[in-house]
Amino acid sequence: MTQLLDPGTTAASGRVRLAAEQVTLAYDDHVVVRDLDLQLTEGSFTAIVGPNGCGKSTLLRALGRLMRPTGGQVLLDGQAIAKTPTREVAKVLGLLPQAPTAPEGLTVADLVARGRHPHQTWLRQWSHDDEAVVAEALTWTDMAELADRPVDELSGGQRQRAWISMALAQGTDLLLLDEPTTYLDLSHQIDVLELVGRLHAERGRTVVVVLHDLNLAARYAHRLVAMKDGVLVGSGRPEEVLTEQLLADVFDLEARVLPDPVSGTPMVVPVRRLR
Amino acid sequence: MTVGTAPRPAPLRTGTVVRVGRVSGIVRWRQLVVPLAASVVLVLLSAVSLGRGDFPISVPDVLRTLVGLGEGAQDFIVLELRAPRIVVGVLVGLALGVAGALFQTFARNPLASPDTLGITMGASVGAVAAIVLSGGTLAGFGIPFSALLGALLVGLLLFALTWRAGIDGYRLVLVGIALWSVSTALVDWLLTTADIYDAAAAYVWITGSLNARTWENALPLAVALAVLLPLALAASRSLAVLQFGDDTARGLGVRLQAAQAAVVLIANGCVAFAVSAAGPITFVALVVPQIAVRLTGGSRPPLLASGLLGALLVVGADLVTRTVLPEALPVGILTAVLGAPYLLWLLVRGRRQFT
Numbered sequence: 263m264t265q266l267l268d269p270g271t272t273a274a275s276g277r278v279r280l281a282a283e284q285v286t287l288a289y290d291d292h293v294v295v296r297d298l299d300l301q302l303t304e305g306s307f308t309a310i311v312g313p314n315g316c317g318k319s320t321l322l323r324a325l326g327r328l329m330r331p332t333g334g335q336v337l338l339d340g341q342a343i344a345k346t347p348t349r350e351v352a353k354v355l356g357l358l359p360q361a362p363t364a365p366e367g368l369t370v371a372d373l374v375a376r377g378r379h380p381h382q383t384w385l386r387q388w389s390h391d392d393e394a395v396v397a398e399a400l401t402w403t404d405m406a407e408l409a410d411r412p413v414d415e416l417s418g419g420q421r422q423r424a425w426i427s428m429a430l431a432q433g434t435d436l437l438l439l440d441e442p443t444t445y446l447d448l449s450h451q452i453d454v455l456e457l458v459g460r461l462h463a464e465r466g467r468t469v470v471v472v473l474h475d476l477n478l479a480a481r482y483a484h485r486l487v488a489m490k491d492g493v494l495v496g497s498g499r500p501e502e503v504l505t506e507q508l509l510a511d512v513f514d515l516e517a518r519v520l521p522d523p524v525s526g527t528p529m530v531v532p533v534r535r536l537r
Numbered sequence: 538m539t540v541g542t543a544p545r546p547a548p549l550r551t552g553t554v555v556r557v558g559r560v561s562g563i564v565r566w567r568q569l570v571v572p573l574a575a576s577v578v579l580v581l582l583s584a585v586s587l588g589r590g591d592f593p594i595s596v597p598d599v600l601r602t603l604v605g606l607g608e609g610a611q612d613f614i615v616l617e618l619r620a621p622r623i624v625v626g627v628l629v630g631l632a633l634g635v636a637g638a639l640f641q642t643f644a645r646n647p648l649a650s651p652d653t654l655g656i657t658m659g660a661s662v663g664a665v666a667a668i669v670l671s672g673g674t675l676a677g678f679g680i681p682f683s684a685l686l687g688a689l690l691v692g693l694l695l696f697a698l699t700w701r702a703g704i705d706g707y708r709l710v711l712v713g714i715a716l717w718s719v720s721t722a723l724v725d726w727l728l729t730t731a732d733i734y735d736a737a738a739a740y741v742w743i744t745g746s747l748n749a750r751t752w753e754n755a756l757p758l759a760v761a762l763a764v765l766l767p768l769a770l771a772a773s774r775s776l777a778v779l780q781f782g783d784d785t786a787r788g789l790g791v792r793l794q795a796a797q798a799a800v801v802l803i804a805n806g807c808v809a810f811a812v813s814a815a816g817p818i819t820f821v822a823l824v825v826p827q828i829a830v831r832l833t834g835g836s837r838p839p840l841l842a843s844g845l846l847g848a849l850l851v852v853g854a855d856l857v858t859r860t861v862l863p864e865a866l867p868v869g870i871l872t873a874v875l876g877a878p879y880l881l882w883l884l885v886r887g888r889r890q891f892t
Contacts, residue, residue, distance in 0.1 A: 328784055352790025359784035365645065368836035379778050380790035384771065387562040388554055432789070 277304045279339060279436055279468055280325055280355070286333030287320050287492075294320045295492040297334065302436075307462045307469045309483035311476055313513055317492040318472045319360065319440050325470065326357040326438045338436075352380035356434035358425055360441045360472075364413040370424045371409040374399055377431035399431035403457060419450030426457055430465070437461065439471040443478070451475070455482045480504050480527040488512055504528040510536055568833045568842065575845035579852065583627065586856040587619050625750040625814050626855050626868070627848040628758045630821060632811035634847020635769050637822030638829065638838035639804035642776050643797070644706035650823035651808040654713030656692050657817035658720035660809065663687020664816070665724050665739040669731040680742065681754060685813035691716055692805030696798070703783060704797045745818035745869025747855050754814045761810040766844070769803050773840050776800060780837055818869040821847050824876035850876060 280302040287295040295317040302308055302325075310318040323329040324336055327343045336343045343351060356377075364373055377399070378392040400406040405427050408416065413424055422442055429437055439458065443451040459482050461467045473479040479486060480500035488496035488503055490512045496503040509517045514536045522529040552565035587603075588594040592614055594602075601607050602615045633651070640649045651657050667683035695716055699709045724743065728736050741748075775796040778786045787793050808822070825847040826838030832846075833839050854871040862871070 323784075326788065328787055348787065348792055349790035352788065357784070357788040359782070359788070362785050363782050365780045365836040367834075372836065376778060376781070376789065379774075382774075384774055385560045387774070388556075389561050390556075392561075393554065 278302070278337075279304050280470070281337045282321070282325065282334065283337060284334035285321075285324060285331045285336060287317065287324050287329060288332045293332075293492065295324070295489075298492070298494055300325075300487065300494065300497075302468065302470060305462075305466060305468055306485055307459070307471075307483050308485045308487055309471050309473045309479035310487045310489065311473060311479050312489035312495075316489040316512075318489050321489070322357075322438055322440050322470065322472050326355065327351055328357070328359075349380050352432070352434070354434050355436040355438065356429040356432040357438040358429050358440065358442060361444060362425055364421075364424075366412070366414055368413050369410055370405055370413055370416070370427075371396070371400065373413050373424055374405070374409075374427045374431050377428040377433075380432065395433060396431050399427045403427040403430065417450075418446050419453055422446065422450070422454050423457065426454070426461070430461065435466065436468045437470070439469070441472050441474060443473065443475065451478060458482065476504060476530045477522065477527075480529070481522060481525045501528050504530065565833070565835070568835065568839050571829070571832045571839075571842045572845050575842065575849050579627065579845060579849050582849065582852050582856060583623050586623055586852060586859070587615050589856065589860050590614075590619060621752045621755050622747045622750045622855070623852060624752075624755045625758065626747050626851045628755060628762055629747075629811045629815045629818060630825075630846075630848030630851035631766070631844040632758065632762055632807040632847075633818065633821040633851075634825045634829070634843040634845070635766065635840050636804040636807035636811070637847070638826040638840050638843035639769060639772075639776070639800050639807075640822070641826050642780050642837045643704075643800045643804075644709050645780055645782075646706055646710055647827055648823070649706070649710050649713070651804070651812075652817070652819050652823055653717060654695060654710070655715075655717030655720050656688050656695065656713075656805060656808045657812050657819065658717050658724065659691025660684040660688035660812035661743045661817055662720050662723045662727070663690075664742050665727045665731075668739045668742065669727045669735050681757070681813040684742075684816070685757075685809050688809035688812050689805065691720060692802075692809060696801055696805070700798075703794050704801060705783075709801075741867065742816050744867040745812075745816035745872075746867035747815055747851075748867070750815065758810045758814040761806060765803050765806050765810075768799070769807070769840055772796065772799050772803060777837070816867075816869065818851060818872055820869075820873040820876045821850055824880045825850055827880055828876075 278301045282298050282300040285295060285298045286293060298321065310321065312318045320329065324331055327336065327348070330344060338346060338351060338355060375392070375396050378396065382392065400409050403423050403426055405423055408420060413421060416424065426442070442454050442458065446454060455478055458469060458471065462469045471483065483500065485498065486496070486500050486503040487494060488508060495512055496508050504519055506517060506519050509515045509519070509530065516533040516536050518531045518533065519528050520531060521527070552563040555562055555564050584596050584599050587599045588596055594611055594615065598607065598611060599615055602611050607615065637650050640651065640654065641647050663686050664680050664684040667680050671679065695709070695713055698712045699705070728739060731739060775791050778789050778791050779796055779800070783793055826843040829843040829846050830838040833842050850872055851868065854875055855868045858866045858868050858871050
């Protein structure tokens with residue numbers, strides 16, 4: 263049953279799965295991201311960080327073909343994502359929008375089952391595979407007991423778990439998450455990121471996540487991508503990117519960077535706002 | 538053929554799984570029972586309705602006539618005088634119920650209906666213009682045709698004004714309300730300029746009525762629905778994902794713009810032909826999908842059940858106006874009177890129930 267959920271290989275092979283090539287993104291005339299290059303390799307766990315309005319969510323939307331670049335292109339497995347049928351993309355790339363909404367009355371099981379949509383046809387709406395995958399996604403995310411509960415009655419943390427369960431059931435080996443910890447208290451933030459970390463470690467998912475919290479980003483992601491004003495200003499392992507100099511340049515923040523006593527990853531201790 | 542509930546450890550009690558060869562799906566019994574029950578009641582009610590009138594005919598006689606064993610006079614009364622009225626009622630209810638379910642699911646707003654979106658008012662503009670401006674020469678076929686044009690025109694305007702690389706449900710409702718008020722103003726203006734006889738005829742039309750319907754009214758609607766209903770059912774799969782919002786729908790592989798355009802155009806077509814056949818029978822498209830979703834459970838108005846319950850409401854209301862109330866009362870007034878308290882009762886009764 264495990265194989266059903268996990269298409270493709272699990273090891274970090276270094277193969278580029280998703281790439282932005284000279285991508286420019288704009289809302290009407292307002293350019294948000296300019297000439298950006300980014301490569302995301304198989305089995306990587308990347309967090310995109312940056313101040314509010316730096317274009318990180320916009321970049322994620324473009325990577326998930328929710329937004330069409332005004333310049334350059336996004337490549338999925340070497341093919342232009344804009345020219346690939348959206349249904350084919352949906353079998354490879356799953357995404358969790360920021361604060362997604364479920365219709366009133368929809369149960370957790372129904373929500374997770376919807377993740378099978380790209381694999382279904384009008385005649386084949388609930389195959390053995392669909393059933394097995396949804397059941398396992400619910401179990402794996404610890405949502406099986408809540409399967410019959412309406413999504414709108416869940417707590418914020420449970421709701422986010424339900425959505426991640428849906429993304430898992432979609433069975434894509436690439437997963438893009440836009441600020442999945444927004445509106446959650448710290449323990450639920452950890453809960454969600456642990457789950458995403460397990461998706462990466464145990465399920466071999468290639469993960470790209472937009473995060474606000476630098477310490478959590480450094481702890482869970484293996485690669486940080488820092489953006490400012492629509493431009494990439496840093497990329498690499500957390501300890502390479504999260505420097506006192508970068509914090510000053512990108513966030514206008516004077517801060518100390520110490521090793522996280524729990525994980526050993528860089529930990530930001532703010533001193534004061536610069537300027 | 539295998540029929541059985543999920544044998545998996547996880548409690549997937551979403552419904553009964555049905556698999557025949559490569560065909561598979563989930564059947565939820567309430568979503569099956571409600572349309573079935575509605576169909577049975579609809580047939581009975583139609584038979585009763587066919588028998589009632591100035592010349593009463595018993596239900597067995599009506600059924601005999603329908604299978605071709607009737608006598609001359611009864612044949613004429615049932616098949617030529619009353620059957621078109623009932624058939625138009627059934628088809629109009631079906632079309633309005635389905636269109637309401639499509640609009641409400643799509644806009645994620647229970648208040649989105651062809652009435653509030655101005656489409657039925659567009660039909661009124663067409664019909665009233667035909668009656669008033671032609672000075673009565675455009676009787677018969679001309680009025681339904683111009684009503685159809687009016688509804689389609691407003692429907693297309695709604696589509697064009699809302700479309701901005703896709704359709705936002707909220708924007709749809711706002712544009713719809715604007716079109717409704719413009720159309721209402723046009724109807725009022727036409728009525729004030731009309732002479733008293735034309736105004737009276739127009740006024741009867743814009744309340745929605747099944748009086749004096751003929752097979753000529755039923756045929757275009759039947760043909761349109763034969764095309765539009767299968768399309769609506771085909772669109773229901775993407776509709777189930779569209780209600781999650783644009784980003785999620787796209788993430789799940791829905792061709793967003795094509796799906797949105799299809800849903801809105803199908804719903805527009807249903808409404809335009811329905812209104813053209815019987816005038817704007819208000820409230821059906823608004824109230825019936827909400828009743829249907831509460832009866833069937835689930836997260837969105839079911840298309841088939843909404844259609845059949847719509848037919849039931851229109852035919853039932855028509856029966857009441859013809860037997861209990863004076864003949865002059867148009868069915869459109871009664872659908873509102875019958876539908877509104879039921880919706881209120883459902884709301885007052887408390888929380889929605891789930892399957």
